[in-house]
Structures are given as C-alpha cells and as structure tokens.
Amino acid sequence: MSFSRITLLTITIAASATLLIAAAPASTPADTTTTTVEGPDAPVLGADGKAVYMKKCKKCHGADGKAQTKMGKKYEMDPIPGKMSKDKVLKVIKNGKANTKMKAFKEKLSAEEIDAVAAFVMKL
Numbered sequence: 838m839s840f841s842r843i844t845l846l847t848i849t850i851a852a853s854a855t856l857l858i859a860a861a862p863a864s865t866p867a868d869t870t871t872t873t874v875e876g877p878d879a880p881v882l883g884a885d886g887k888a889v890y891m892k893k894c895k896k897c898h899g900a901d902g903k904a905q906t907k908m909g910k911k912y913e914m915d916p917i918p919g920k921m922s923k924d925k926v927l928k929v930i931k932n933g934k935a936n937t938k939m940k941a942f943k944e945k946l947s948a949e950e951i952d953a954v955a956a957f958v959m960k961l
C-alpha cells in the first residue's frame with residue numbers, strides 16, 4: 838500500500854468517525870411535560886389535552902381559543918370556552934355543532950383525548 842493510499846484511508850476513517858459522532862442523538866433528560874406537536878406525523882399524546890388541542894383545534898380556534906385565525910375570522914367564531922360549561926364543551930367536541938365547520942370528534946379522538954382537550958379548553 839502506498840503512502841498516499843494509507844493517508845487517504847486514515848482521512849476516510851477519521852471523517853466517518855466524525856460523522857458518526859455528529860449523527861449520534863444528543864442525550865436529553867427525560868421531559869414528561871413536553872407537549873410539542875409539530876408536523877402531521879407527531880403522535881397525539883393520549884391524555885395531554887394541550888397536545889390534542891394544538892394538533893386538532895388550533896387551526897380554527899387559535900392557540901388561545903379566541904379564534905383570531907383565518908378560519909375564525911371567516912366564520913366569525915366566538916372565543917372558547919366563553920361562558921360554556923365543561924359539559925357543553927364536551928358535547929360540542931363529541932358531536933360537533935350543527936351547520937358549522939365544527940365537526941364531531943367522537944370518531945376521531947379517543948374518549949381520553951376528548952376529556953383531556955375539554956379540560957384544556959376550560960383553562961383557556
């Protein structure tokens with residue numbers, strides 16, 4: 838093996854090692870309160886009402902429930918929960934609101950997710 842081939846080999850090995858180190862996931866401490874849900878493939882986190890809301894409701898109702906969104910303004914939506922009781926909120930989420938873009942979520946979310954998101958809405 839010529840000198841230059843050895844040099845090349847060494848450089849290649851060193852470069853691969855650097856890549857491997859760079860690609861290794863940085864170890865982050867477990868964070869049980871994480872509610873980040875971005876992108877279509879992000880998992881819906883069962884009882885994490887905030888995560889469910891940000892994924893399924895924010896688009897229309899806005900992050901703060903005040904519906905200052907394109908959709909919210911177009912349909913002149915009222916802020917949620919407004920003066921609604923939690924029971925009423927639960928019903929609307931499960932069954933939707935007739936003649937509006939508010940669709941029923943009972944087939945789309947688990948009972949646990951509906952409960953959690955209703956609880957989250959009540960805190961908005």
Ligand code: HEC
Nearest residue numbers: 893894897912913914915917926929930934937938939954
């Ligand atoms: C496609 C847009 C859209 C999405 C997504 C959506 N909503 Fe709605 N929502 C509406 C519209 C439109 C209304 C009717 C607004 C009104 O009458 O002021 C409504 C009404 C409501 C109401 C009753 C408000 C009232 O004044 O009667 C609640 C509670 C509610 N939505 C919660 C949710 C929750 C929780 C989610 C997510 C699981 C969700 N919505 C997802 C569009 C949407």
